[in-house]
Amino acid sequence: MSAKVTETTEKLVQPILQEMNLELVDIEFEKEGKNWFLRVFVDKEGGVDIEECGQVSEQLSEKLDAEDPVATPYFLEVSSPGAERPLKKPQDFQANLNNNIHVKLYEPINGEKEYEGVLKDFDDDTITLEVKVKTRKQEIQLPYDKVAKARLAVSFN
Incomplete structure (x- = not known):
């Protein structure tokens, strides 16, 4: 389930990020305790600010609601990868x-x-x-x- 969720989320978030000149760093869909979290990490040269994360979250949330790829309730978090950013590619x-x-x-x-x-x-x-x-x-x-x-x-x- 989690691979399909991250795949669909990546497809939905890429156009938003391209428009805002942001880079997708990573997507995680993980269960912590009883709750599921869909985390999207974005960045740009010089770092992202809270307003940019909020804009991505708002737009992505609308697209996720329309597409509905997640069968279970979850929390969406959009943030910067921080100082210890993962190296994926x-x-x-x-x-x-x-x-x-x-x-x-x-x-x-x-x-x-x-x-x-x-x-x-x-x-x-x-x-x-x-x-x-x-x-x-x-x-x-x-x-x-x-x-x-x-x-x-x-x-x-």
Whole structure:
């Protein structure tokens, strides 16, 4: 059910975002406790403000009511992805070279399933991260197809 809901929501929200010059970052449809939440994360260069999120929410809500893809009651939330924005598509990685990122893998590489470091390079098959090992920096290659989740990471160095 959740894949169909996110797919339909993406189709409905894209024209709204194009008109407002906003980018779709992610869509989640998740149950938390007894309630279902449909979360739409949008962004633009320089960030989005609360008014823009409100406009998207209002327009999307009308379209969702008309299309009615969700069989169960839910809460619609439209927001900015924040400082730890998810990296979903290859272009997200390309756009964030030299930024600090956090990567979770489907299976361990060098005994680890999670890495955090500076994104040094990306091609369609490989992520190159500069990570700190004790006091040294070293570059590691992670296969793109082994990435379960990736996001920007706030660094306090």
